[in-house]
Amino acid sequence: MSDISEKQVRIGVAGAGVFGRNHANKIKANPRAILVGIFDLSAERAEALASELSTQAFTDLSAILAEVDALVVATPAIAHGGVARAAIDAGKHCLVEKPLAATATDADILCQHAAERGVVLQAGHQERYIFTAMGLFEVAERPKFLQATRVGLPSIRGADVSVTLDLMVHDIDLARILFRSEPVAIKATRLAGEPNNPDAVEAVLTFEGGSEARFLASRAAEERDRRMTIGYSEGEVTIDFIAKSFDDGPNFGLHPDFATRIPDPMGAATADFISAILGERTVAISAADGAAAVRIAEAIDQATRA
Structure with missing residues (x-):
């Protein structure tokens, strides 16, 4: 691994x-980073984005890995595990878009290899920055219940994996932090799509003490809807992610200006990734947490087939 302590971090983007475009723009805008290039198996796609960003196009993964200190993995989710593992095994730091991998086994392998090689492995659950800006993670009380709706219009983006891994995984990650535990029971129903790749799923997760999280995720809806209700003993916090508004029912002193406090979650994640690489902070969103979200999502998908 190259010595990067006194220079900009050389970062490539896979996908x-x-x-991939979004991440590449954040890297290019960060003064502590150099966007080395774009890797994609499609030369046309790689060259188009590389030309747009005045960088180099790669169709050989080993070639871009030879030129970088770190790689952002923004390929289709089914390829996350293989691409990230190749980068980690080459001694490169990785930020992997959600989900960390398409299977729990692959996610665990990434965690193990990153630990063995001493490289940074950051999961791409950027929505945590929104909850941090709201102040929700500072609430001492654990919720009694949580209900999350995350539905969107039909799209082929992300369709290589289940809607659970594609969309619901965000809310799974947030719920784990709020409940501060792993689910002890999971029930789930497939509402649309194929049994091995559902497009709409409803799930109920029971946590310690009987608290419940109810999730609805769909990529087959007629309109977008992204809301969350978090119930506490003194009232409910309701969030409308599309309108960027919420109601602090229990009067926890949450921040109504959260959208201006963190206007660019992906840019913040990029900055934290670079800081972790330079040894200035611990990893902002750990690979272990990313793997836990994949494990729960996989269990939900299995429950829809039970």
Whole structure:
């Protein structure tokens, strides 16, 4: 691994799709980073995005890995495990878009290899920054219940994995932090899509003490809806993610200006990734947490087939 303590971090992006473009722009905008290039198996896609960002196109993963200190993995989710493992085994730091991998086994392998090689492995659960800006993670009380709706219009983006891994995984990650425990029971129903790749899923997770989290995720809806209600003994916190508004029912002193407090969660994640690489902070969103979200999502998908 190269010595990067006194220079900019050289970062490449794997995946020339929407998320690859977004991540590449954040890297290019960060003064402590150099965007080395874009990797994609499609030369046309790689060259188009690389040209747009005045960087180099790669269609050989080993070639871009030879030029970088770190890699952001924004390929289709089914390829996250293989691409990230190749980067980690080459001694490169990785930020992997959610989900960390398409299976719990692959996610655990990434965690193990990153630990063995001493590289940073950060999970791409950027929505945590929104909850941090709200002040929700500072609430001492554990919720009594949580209900999350995350539905969108039909799209082929993310369709290589279940809607659970594609969309619901965000709310799974947030619920784990709020409940501060792992679910002890899982029930789930497939509402649309194929048994091995559902497009709409409803799930109920029971946590210690009987608290429940109810999730609805769909990529087959007629309109977008992203809301969450978190119930506490003194009232409910209700969030409308699309309107960027919420109601602090229990009067916890949450921050109504959260959208201006963290206007760019992905940019913040990029900055934290670079800081972790430079040894200035611990990993902002740990690989272990990313793997836990994948494990729960996989269990939910299995429950829909029970």
